[in-house]
Amino acid sequence: MLDAPPPISADDDARRERYVEVRLRIEALLEGEDDWVSAMATVVCELHHAFDYFDWTGFYRHARPGWLHVGPYQGGHGCLRIAFDRGVCGAAARERRTQRVDDVNAFEGHIACATSTRSELVVPVVTPQGRLLAVLDVDSDAEAAFHEVDARAIESLCALLAERFADHALAEDEPLTR
Numbered sequence: 754m755l756d757a758p759p760p761i762s763a764d765d766d767a768r769r770e771r772y773v774e775v776r777l778r779i780e781a782l783l784e785g786e787d788d789w790v791s792a793m794a795t796v797v798c799e800l801h802h803a804f805d806y807f808d809w810t811g812f813y814r815h816a817r818p819g820w821l822h823v824g825p826y827q828g829g830h831g832c833l834r835i836a837f838d839r840g841v842c843g844a845a846a847r848e849r850r851t852q853r854v855d856d857v858n859a860f861e862g863h864i865a866c867a868t869s870t871r872s873e874l875v876v877p878v879v880t881p882q883g884r885l886l887a888v889l890d891v892d893s894d895a896e897a898a899f900h901e902v903d904a905r906a907i908e909s910l911c912a913l914l915a916e917r918f919a920d921h922a923l924a925e926d927e928p929l930t931r
C-alpha cells in the first residue's frame with residue numbers, strides 16, 4: 754500500500770515534481786490493470802489527493818454520441834451528463850483540445866455544478882486513432898488555479914490512458930481528421 758503524499762499548491766517547480774511522483778504512483782498502481790473504470794477511479798483519486806487546489810476531479814465519459822456522462826469522480830456531486838455543445842467540458846470534447854479557464858464566470862456557457870468553482874482545467878482523452886474516450890475535468894475554488902504545468906502533466910497522463918484503453922472508444926465516434 755502506497756502512502757498518499759501531502760497536498761501542494763506551491764510554485765511550478767514544486768508542482769512539476771509532484772506530478773512526477775503522482776505519475777509514478779499511477780503507473781505502479783495501474784500495472785497489469787485492464788479495467789477502464791478502475792483505471793479512471795485510481796487516476797482521479799491520486800490526482801485529487803495530491804494537490805490541495807483540486808476541489809473536484811473527475812472524468813466525463815463519452816458514453817453516447819455527443820454526450821458526456823459523469824464518473825468516476827472525487828468531490829461534491831457533479832452534473833450527471835453534459836452535451837457536447839455545453840460548458841467547458843463540452844468545448845474540450847468538441848474541439849478535442851485542452852480548456853484552461855482562469856475565471857469560469859467569464860466563460861460563456863459554463864455549467865456551475867458547484868457555485869464555489871472559480872477556475873477549471875479540462876483535458877480530452879483522445880485515442881491514437883482520434884476517438885474521444887472521455888474528458889478529465891479538474892475544478893478549483895481558487896481563481897486561476899491551473900498553470901501550464903498542470904495542463905501539460907494532465908495531458909501526458911491522458912495520452913497514456915488513451916493509448917492503453919483505446920478499445921473502449923465508442924464505435925460510432927467519428928475520428929477527428931486534422
Ligand code: SME
Pocket residue numbers: 809830831832835839840841842843862863864865866867870873890892
Ligand atoms: N464546470 C463544468 C461542468 C462539470 S462540473 O463543474 C463538475 C463545465 O462547464 O463543463
